Amino acid sequence: MSAALPSGITVFERGWLSSNNVLLTGADDEPAILVDTGYVTHGPQTLALVRHALAGRPLGRILNTHLHSDHCGGNALLQRELGAPVVIPPGEADAARAWDESRLSYRPTGQRCERFRVDQILHPGDLVRVGERTWQVLAAPGHDPHSVVLFAPDERILISADALWEHGFGVVFPEIENRPAFAEVRATLDLIATLKPVLVIPGHGAPFTDADAALERAYRRLDGYEAAPDRHGWYAGKVLAKFHLLEVQQQRLPELLDWLAHTPYFRRIHERYFADADYGAWSQRVVDELERAGAVEVRDGVVFNR
Structure with missing residues (x-):
């Protein structure tokens, strides 16, 4: 309390x-x-x-x-x-x-x-x-x-x-x-x-x-x-993407995915936990999971912070 x-x-x-x-x-x-x-x-x-x-x-x-x-x-x-x-x-x-x-x-x-x-x-x-x-x-x-x-x-x-x-x-x-x-x-x-x-x-x-x-x-x-270190990887990836959206508030989805592609820590998370997954598909899944959790809204190709 x-x-x-x-x-x-x-x-x-x-x-x-x-x-x-x-x-x-x-x-x-x-x-x-x-x-x-x-x-x-x-x-x-x-x-x-x-x-x-x-x-x-x-x-x-x-x-x-x-x-x-x-x-x-x-x-x-x-x-x-x-x-x-x-x-x-x-x-x-x-x-x-x-x-x-x-x-x-x-x-x-x-x-x-x-x-x-x-x-x-x-x-x-x-x-x-x-x-x-x-x-x-x-x-x-x-x-x-x-x-x-x-x-x-x-x-x-x-x-x-x-x-x-x-x-x-x-x-x-x-x-x-x-x-x-x-x-x-x-x-x-x-x-x-x-x-x-x-x-x-x-x-x-x-x-x-x-x-x-x-x-x-x-x-x-x-x-x-x-028990499952990849759970920490998912959490870290979503936190990094959410923090960026807290700062910019909204960004076109391709630009957000490009930002993630060029952010070294995001790449480290992928390499550390998800190296067998396609990087682009994994990045998209991070955004999708944020949307399912209600942390972002994707509308007309733009990702909005919520």
Whole structure:
């Protein structure tokens, strides 16, 4: 079930193109902290939401749970406009400083992110204090090998990013690259279970209180992926296509299929899980399955996001 938030925590629940943004505040004159900044095309909206919620207090830092485009796309704009330093987990620091869009996944996924400056590193084991609340930084590999989550132990509040949603977790990207990571997903879920959070603020979707039920669903999904890895492949393919349509909103079917044909990560999914299937037919089936699920509508040769 969804839950009311304690004082000092504001969640901007976004659509699935942008991750949720979590604003942590203390006293009126204390600099606030923003966790994750959404996708680049939503940058002006993110800036407006944050400015309004700050109500004149400074933004002291931007923390990223990981560097997928939907979590850090607003970094550069907020860095310029609000003067806040950007703090990221250590694993992709070199790639971010060099702005290697292949290592950062933006080029392979066909996604965008404006270049930002890396100011500090957020290490697992660090403590982040805002007001009277202290957050532990915990490693949470699986969905992304370098992801972290934040946990306030006194109140058992978890900012879970894409490690745990109310109804699942994010695509396990290392698996697409043939780097086993389902065990890391399980270890991260096990860690969350030991924390026994009473409030979970996920990277996507509304905050919720029934962590046990969410974990049960996540374990069940993970069991299914481990038993039949191609199920994860179908999920990953549909997520990548849907994310693109969330950004463009509509596209002629041949142009969408051409985009998929030239998107490296989509090709990796095919090679990893479906190499025996014709690439064009498999791409069309991904669109067909999205349509059957009600996630897109195909009308007069145009694919519309729904």
